[in-house]
Amino acid sequence: MTINHLRKKQPALVRASLIECTKALAARNGLSTASVQAICDMAGVTKGAFFHHFPSKDALLNCVFEQMVNEFSAEITRRIDMDPCDIGAFTRAYLEMGAATIDNPDMVTLWKSAMADEHICEKWREWYLGILNERGCLEDRPEFAVVRMAADGLCLGASMQIYPGDLKGALHVLRTLSAAPAEK
Numbered sequence: 001m002t003i004n005h006l007r008k009k010q011p012a013l014v015r016a017s018l019i020e021c022t023k024a025l026a027a028r029n030g031l032s033t034a035s036v037q038a039i040c041d042m043a044g045v046t047k048g049a050f051f052h053h054f055p056s057k058d059a060l061l062n063c064v065f066e067q068m069v070n071e072f073s074a075e076i077t078r079r080i081d082m083d084p085c086d087i088g089a090f091t092r093a094y095l096e097m098g099a100a101t102i103d104n105p106d107m108v109t110l111w112k113s114a115m116a117d118e119h120i121c122e123k124w125r126e127w128y129l130g131i132l133n134e135r136g137c138l139e140d141r142p143e144f145a146v147v148r149m150a151a152d153g154l155c156l157g158a159s160m161q162i163y164p165g166d167l168k169g170a171l172h173v174l175r176t177l178s179a180a181p182a183e184k
Contacts, residue, residue, distance in 0.1 A: 027109050039057075086138050
């Protein structure tokens with residue numbers, strides 16, 4: 001018997017490990033280097049175990065990015081709930097999450113990879129438009145739209161290693177534009 005036959009089966013742990021190892025490999029070197037074999041090696045599982053949990057590498061990648069969107073969404077919701085002013089709360093949370101992403105090279109690499117996948121972009125679009133629809137008039141000011149688009153632009157620039165000369169200054173301007181009405 002091999003060690004794999006003696007080891008206690010923990011499917012949830014194996015699945016989580018495959019997801020985390022995929023994130024780590026993709027963040028380190030991009031998705032193209034995250035082969036099934038490299039993921040299995042890092043997770044310490046066989047290809048058979050991989051294909052037991054995911055029918056393909058694409059299925060795993062969709063799961064990874066769906067988890068990323070869910071985590072991002074949960075953090076956005078947490079920030080909205082903490083904001084003392086409902087008007088523009090999503091925009092402020094979105095800007096701050098974008099700023100946090102820029103400061104995390106691993107996340108920049110992962111999001112850059114996500115932009116190349118049509119399925120993931122569609123999921124993102126559904127999430128984004130869903131929040132805007134749900135929040136309605138709380139987010140429909142032109143300055144809020146400009147801030148959200150600028151946050152996307154800053155993240156895109158970071159993914160291509162193009163940064164504004166004064167990132168802190170740019171963020172300050174965007175924070176001022178998205179400030180709650182009483183703060184302006």
